[in-house]
Amino acid sequence: MLKKCVRRAILVFPALLIGSAVVPLEVAAQVPSLISSEVSGCDFASGQINADCVISFIQYLIQLIFSLLGAFFLLMIVIGGYRIAIGSAIGDKESGKKQIFSAIIGFMIAAFSFFIISFVIKGFAGT
Numbered sequence: 001m002l003k004k005c006v007r008r009a010i011l012v013f014p015a016l017l018i019g020s021a022v023v024p025l026e027v028a029a030q031v032p033s034l035i036s037s038e039v040s041g042c043d044f045a046s047g048q049i050n051a052d053c054v055i056s057f058i059q060y061l062i063q064l065i066f067s068l069l070g071a072f073f074l075l076m077i078v079i080g081g082y083r084i085a086i087g088s089a090i091g092d093k094e095s096g097k098k099q100i101f102s103a104i105i106g107f108m109i110a111a112f113s114f115f116i117i118s119f120v121i122k123g124f125a126g127t
Helices: 002-030 051-090 094-125
Strands: none
Touching: 051 094
């Protein structure tokens, strides 16, 4: 029982350490202020918003969400690689392989859903 807990601690602690260092930096680099003029044709600071801003803002939010998802999947692949590397010493490589496989499948599903959602939004926008 104790050996299993130590093994999990060895696998999880460095992943949390890496995640707590990398994810905030990645999020800070990807998340600009919404008040700035990131959305074309809209000025949220002065309050000049028209009907076209709604669709542009939705497109901006979708891009932001999926860029964060991409960073998350990249982190999961790195953690899975770490679990494979540590698992070769401990004897449990399969959990890392399953995690990488799941992260790749999740990334593919997220990428396809992004393309479908952006196609629908562009259809509503008429562009």
